[in-house]
Amino acid sequence: MKCFTRFHNIETILGPRCTRRFMARFAFGLLLLMSALLSGGLGWSSSAHAADATYPVSQFSDGKAKHFTYKTPDGITIKYFVVKSSDGVIRAAFDACDVCWPEGKGYTQKGDFMVCNNCGKQFKTTRVNEVSGGCNPAPLTRNIENNQVIIKSSDIEKGKRYFDFKGGKK
Structure with a gap:
Protein backbone atom coordinates (compact mmCIF):
# COMPACT_ATOMS: atom_id res chain seq x y z
CA MET A 1 0.00 0.00 0.00
CA LYS A 2 1.43 3.34 -1.05
CA CYS A 3 1.56 6.33 1.28
CA PHE A 4 0.51 9.77 0.21
CA THR A 5 2.93 11.09 -2.38
CA ARG A 6 4.23 13.83 -0.11
CA PHE A 7 5.28 11.19 2.44
CA HIS A 8 6.83 8.91 -0.19
CA ASN A 9 10.36 10.04 0.72
CA ILE A 10 9.78 9.24 4.41
CA GLU A 11 8.64 5.72 3.51
CA THR A 12 11.73 5.26 1.37
CA ILE A 13 13.98 6.39 4.21
CA LEU A 14 12.19 4.76 7.16
CA GLY A 15 10.38 1.82 5.60
CA PRO A 16 6.61 1.11 5.74
CA ARG A 17 6.43 0.04 9.44
CA CYS A 18 8.39 3.06 10.65
CA THR A 19 6.32 5.36 8.47
CA ARG A 20 3.08 4.18 10.12
CA ARG A 21 4.61 4.67 13.56
CA PHE A 22 5.88 8.12 12.54
CA MET A 23 2.44 9.12 11.23
CA ALA A 24 0.72 7.87 14.41
CA ARG A 25 3.14 9.83 16.60
CA PHE A 26 2.82 12.88 14.40
CA ALA A 27 -1.00 12.74 14.60
CA PHE A 28 -0.87 12.24 18.38
CA GLY A 29 1.51 15.20 18.79
CA LEU A 30 -0.71 17.36 16.61
CA LEU A 31 -3.73 16.37 18.70
CA LEU A 32 -1.90 17.31 21.93
CA LEU A 33 -0.83 20.64 20.48
CA MET A 34 -4.37 21.46 19.34
CA SER A 35 -5.89 20.61 22.71
CA ALA A 36 -3.25 22.67 24.52
CA LEU A 37 -3.94 25.66 22.29
CA LEU A 38 -7.71 25.36 22.62
CA SER A 39 -7.57 25.10 26.41
CA GLY A 40 -5.19 28.03 26.71
CA GLY A 41 -2.60 25.68 28.15
CA LEU A 42 0.35 27.32 26.40
CA GLY A 43 -0.16 30.68 28.06
CA TRP A 44 -2.37 32.12 25.37
CA SER A 45 -5.19 34.09 26.91
CA SER A 46 -8.69 32.91 26.25
CA SER A 47 -11.88 34.95 26.29
CA ALA A 48 -12.66 36.43 29.70
CA HIS A 49 -16.14 34.92 29.46
CA ALA A 50 -14.88 31.41 28.65
CA ALA A 51 -14.83 30.39 32.32
CA ASP A 52 -18.06 32.18 33.25
Whole structure:
Protein backbone atom coordinates (compact mmCIF):
# COMPACT_ATOMS: atom_id res chain seq x y z
CA MET A 1 0.00 0.00 0.00
CA LYS A 2 1.43 3.34 -1.05
CA CYS A 3 1.56 6.33 1.28
CA PHE A 4 0.51 9.77 0.21
CA THR A 5 2.93 11.09 -2.38
CA ARG A 6 4.23 13.83 -0.11
CA PHE A 7 5.28 11.19 2.44
CA HIS A 8 6.83 8.91 -0.19
CA ASN A 9 10.36 10.04 0.72
CA ILE A 10 9.78 9.24 4.41
CA GLU A 11 8.64 5.72 3.51
CA THR A 12 11.73 5.26 1.37
CA ILE A 13 13.98 6.39 4.21
CA LEU A 14 12.19 4.76 7.16
CA GLY A 15 10.38 1.82 5.60
CA PRO A 16 6.61 1.11 5.74
CA ARG A 17 6.43 0.04 9.44
CA CYS A 18 8.39 3.06 10.65
CA THR A 19 6.32 5.36 8.47
CA ARG A 20 3.08 4.18 10.12
CA ARG A 21 4.61 4.67 13.56
CA PHE A 22 5.88 8.12 12.54
CA MET A 23 2.44 9.12 11.23
CA ALA A 24 0.72 7.87 14.41
CA ARG A 25 3.14 9.83 16.60
CA PHE A 26 2.82 12.88 14.40
CA ALA A 27 -1.00 12.74 14.60
CA PHE A 28 -0.87 12.24 18.38
CA GLY A 29 1.51 15.20 18.79
CA LEU A 30 -0.71 17.36 16.61
CA LEU A 31 -3.73 16.37 18.70
CA LEU A 32 -1.90 17.31 21.93
CA LEU A 33 -0.83 20.64 20.48
CA MET A 34 -4.37 21.46 19.34
CA SER A 35 -5.89 20.61 22.71
CA ALA A 36 -3.25 22.67 24.52
CA LEU A 37 -3.94 25.66 22.29
CA LEU A 38 -7.71 25.36 22.62
CA SER A 39 -7.57 25.10 26.41
CA GLY A 40 -5.19 28.03 26.71
CA GLY A 41 -2.60 25.68 28.15
CA LEU A 42 0.35 27.32 26.40
CA GLY A 43 -0.16 30.68 28.06
CA TRP A 44 -2.37 32.12 25.37
CA SER A 45 -5.19 34.09 26.91
CA SER A 46 -8.69 32.91 26.25
CA SER A 47 -11.88 34.95 26.29
CA ALA A 48 -12.66 36.43 29.70
CA HIS A 49 -16.14 34.92 29.46
CA ALA A 50 -14.88 31.41 28.65
CA ALA A 51 -14.83 30.39 32.32
CA ASP A 52 -18.06 32.18 33.25
CA ALA A 53 -20.93 29.92 34.25
CA THR A 54 -23.98 30.22 32.00
CA TYR A 55 -27.28 28.40 32.35
CA PRO A 56 -30.54 28.70 30.43
CA VAL A 57 -33.21 30.52 32.46
CA SER A 58 -35.60 27.65 31.70
CA GLN A 59 -33.41 25.31 33.78
CA PHE A 60 -34.76 26.99 36.94
CA SER A 61 -38.44 27.29 36.02
CA ASP A 62 -39.43 24.48 38.43
CA GLY A 63 -38.37 26.55 41.47
CA LYS A 64 -35.98 23.86 42.70
CA ALA A 65 -32.49 24.87 43.75
CA LYS A 66 -29.77 23.53 41.46
CA HIS A 67 -26.35 23.03 43.01
CA PHE A 68 -23.13 23.56 41.03
CA THR A 69 -19.38 23.41 41.60
CA TYR A 70 -16.51 25.48 40.24
CA LYS A 71 -12.86 24.46 40.56
CA THR A 72 -10.36 27.29 41.05
CA PRO A 73 -6.95 27.19 39.34
CA ASP A 74 -5.39 26.24 42.70
CA GLY A 75 -7.73 23.26 43.10
CA ILE A 76 -10.35 24.56 45.55
CA THR A 77 -13.91 23.47 44.75
CA ILE A 78 -16.43 26.26 45.26
CA LYS A 79 -20.07 25.22 45.67
CA TYR A 80 -23.05 27.42 44.86
CA PHE A 81 -26.71 27.13 44.01
CA VAL A 82 -29.19 28.91 41.77
CA VAL A 83 -32.92 28.97 42.51
CA LYS A 84 -35.99 30.67 41.09
CA SER A 85 -37.79 31.98 44.17
CA SER A 86 -41.55 32.14 44.65
CA ASP A 87 -41.55 35.79 43.53
CA GLY A 88 -40.17 34.73 40.13
CA VAL A 89 -36.64 36.07 40.62
CA ILE A 90 -33.64 33.87 39.80
CA ARG A 91 -31.21 34.06 42.70
CA ALA A 92 -27.74 32.69 43.37
CA ALA A 93 -25.72 32.11 46.51
CA PHE A 94 -22.70 30.21 47.72
CA ASP A 95 -23.54 26.90 49.35
CA ALA A 96 -22.09 28.31 52.59
CA CYS A 97 -22.56 31.12 55.10
CA ASP A 98 -20.41 33.32 57.36
CA VAL A 99 -21.17 31.20 60.44
CA CYS A 100 -21.37 27.51 59.48
CA TRP A 101 -18.99 27.39 56.49
CA PRO A 102 -16.19 25.57 58.39
CA GLU A 103 -18.49 22.53 58.64
CA GLY A 104 -18.76 22.37 54.83
CA LYS A 105 -22.40 21.18 54.89
CA GLY A 106 -24.20 23.77 52.75
CA TYR A 107 -27.95 24.05 52.19
CA THR A 108 -30.86 21.91 51.04
CA GLN A 109 -34.23 23.14 49.84
CA LYS A 110 -37.48 22.40 51.63
CA GLY A 111 -40.39 24.01 49.83
CA ASP A 112 -39.83 27.75 49.63
CA PHE A 113 -36.96 27.64 52.13
CA MET A 114 -33.23 26.95 51.97
CA VAL A 115 -32.21 25.09 55.13
CA CYS A 116 -28.70 25.12 56.61
CA ASN A 117 -27.52 21.51 56.85
CA ASN A 118 -25.43 22.39 59.91
CA CYS A 119 -27.63 24.47 62.23
CA GLY A 120 -31.06 23.87 60.68
CA LYS A 121 -31.96 27.55 60.22
CA GLN A 122 -34.40 28.21 57.38
CA PHE A 123 -34.23 31.05 54.89
CA LYS A 124 -37.02 32.01 52.51
CA THR A 125 -35.84 31.75 48.90
CA THR A 126 -37.11 35.30 48.29
CA ARG A 127 -34.37 36.52 50.67
CA VAL A 128 -31.52 34.62 48.95
CA ASN A 129 -29.08 37.04 47.30
CA GLU A 130 -30.60 39.96 49.24
CA VAL A 131 -29.53 39.29 52.83
CA SER A 132 -25.93 38.60 53.78
CA GLY A 133 -24.08 37.84 56.98
CA GLY A 134 -24.88 35.46 59.79
CA CYS A 135 -26.15 32.09 58.65
CA ASN A 136 -27.77 33.44 55.47
CA PRO A 137 -26.52 31.86 52.24
CA ALA A 138 -23.68 34.13 51.10
CA PRO A 139 -24.91 36.11 48.04
CA LEU A 140 -23.42 35.44 44.61
CA THR A 141 -23.75 38.07 41.88
CA ARG A 142 -25.61 36.88 38.80
CA ASN A 143 -26.98 38.54 35.67
CA ILE A 144 -29.72 37.57 33.25
CA GLU A 145 -28.97 38.25 29.56
CA ASN A 146 -30.64 36.74 26.50
CA ASN A 147 -32.49 34.14 28.59
CA GLN A 148 -29.21 33.02 30.18
CA VAL A 149 -28.19 33.18 33.83
CA ILE A 150 -24.58 34.37 33.79
CA ILE A 151 -22.29 34.12 36.80
CA LYS A 152 -18.82 35.53 36.23
CA SER A 153 -15.92 33.33 37.27
CA SER A 154 -14.42 36.31 39.12
CA ASP A 155 -17.59 36.55 41.23
CA ILE A 156 -17.53 32.82 41.94
CA GLU A 157 -13.90 33.03 43.03
CA LYS A 158 -14.83 35.71 45.59
CA GLY A 159 -16.45 32.88 47.59
CA LYS A 160 -13.23 30.88 47.77
CA ARG A 161 -12.80 31.66 51.47
CA TYR A 162 -15.90 29.60 52.28
CA PHE A 163 -14.39 26.48 50.73
CA ASP A 164 -10.68 26.71 51.55
CA PHE A 165 -10.46 24.14 54.35
CA LYS A 166 -6.65 24.06 54.59
CA GLY A 167 -5.95 23.91 58.28
CA GLY A 168 -9.67 24.19 59.03
CA LYS A 169 -12.63 21.90 59.37
CA LYS A 170 -14.46 19.72 56.87
